[in-house]
Amino acid sequence: MLNIYNTLSKTKEEFHPIEAGKVGMYVCGITVYDYCHIGHARVMVAFDVIVRHMRARGYEVNYIRNITDIDDKIFQRAEENGESYKVLTARFIDAMHEDERALHVLPPDAEPCASDNISEILEMIATLVEKGAAYRADNGDVYFAVENFESYGQLTNKKVDELLVGARVGVEVSKRSPVDFALWKAAKPGEASWPSPWGEGRPGWHIECSAMSTKCLGNTFDIHGGGPDLPFPHHENEIAQSEAATGQKYVNTWMHAGAVRVDNEKMSKSLGNFFTIRDVLKKYHPEVVRYFLISSHYRSPISYSEDNLKIAAAALRRFYIALRGVEIGESTSIDGQDLARFYAVMDDDFNTPEALAVMFDTAKSLNVLKDRNPNKAPDVAAELKLMGASLGLLQEDPEAFIQSGTEEINGQLKEEVEALIAQRKAAREAKDWGLADQARDALKARNVVVEDRPDGSTIWRIED
């Protein structure tokens, strides 16, 4: 039995999909006008792990993640660059897919774009206008009439009258109420636009998710997810639009990932304190980044720092050292004690830190078995690898991972390292321990750690 924390109820609930064994999940994706940063990576990885686990538990998951390719920032950026918005978004969609693949994030089952779903969007707006839930203002925009939707604020406990008090005045005089939000925006000169019953224009931000999620998953679906900054206003507005349009409940379970912080502040584009995925991946192995992102619970805030990435690298190295030199067994049954524990803690709102703790226990057992009962090691190794796979970890060759970085160090250093290792080997054979230790110190000064193996060979790795 899966338990999931639901933002709507603010409690952990037993998860019962609408259709037994099947899950419809929609996650808000990226607005593609720039490279993805670690905050985006967190959402991608969190829901990737969630989907992997649900599938491991036998659910058939239909995972939809949209791409927002119509947006003010996109148009603005395209104009600055003197290119069409389509060229710009195509470039950043490719970049996003590259980042995703690099992080071993499995692709969603569908990735609808706003620009490919204009007719669905227009249809939903028309329904809302017909039902009196929305209106065309005299500036050509179409707005959702928030005050007509009685349960507005149900997700984030907002009260309309309090929102009205805090509303900025005079921003948009055509709105009947300051809390109303745009479903359709009248075209501005030079901007991409589409014909509509209300004139040339383009969709507002929130409506695309309502229209596309309904198209892909139906009026009511199981799980809707997204980043920490989306509950209000975006998801609140989605609920209002969709429920006003269909008259049915929109989403059963809302899931939101926690923020990535830098120096105790949220990483965000507006603060400019973000690290792009591709830059981080230049310094750290993709699994290290994944490990960092799931070493805290998905709803907790995490701090991006060099130290925390190094801790992740060390932790992952421990797993790979345990797997090193062991054949991976053929099969492993769910009766495996650690595996059962692993699934149990993951069933409890995807508790990845606890799941990693189980894996450390398994790694310890594996280390012991390698010494004392090697026949059993392959099965335990298989168990560990299977758990890792559920998290998108431990998929590399252990030796390659442990030595990762060694092939990238520049040629000259590598020659030096190999020369020093040869020198040390000769000294050890001559039992000249002083000279041997001197060589090891020289290696250490280059962040190279050596390890002598029982067969007399010496391996090395970079460790800083």
Next chain:
RNA sequence: GGCGGAGUAGCAAAGUGGUUAUGCAGCGGAUUGCAAAUCCGUCUACGCCGGUUCGAUUCCGACCUCCGCCUCCA
């Protein structure tokens, strides 16, 4: 101000009304020429103040501090 989240040992991070979280670091031991890796053992905890309880880090209340949302942001 409203809404929501959080304060756990040197660091990171789970969890629980009474029994070892876990990883890194430290300390002692095994192993090793010495190391590394591994194994065994071990020291540092639950923001503050009350309450409930035989017993609270865990439940309840107050307080302090921090963070997020309330404007585009994952």
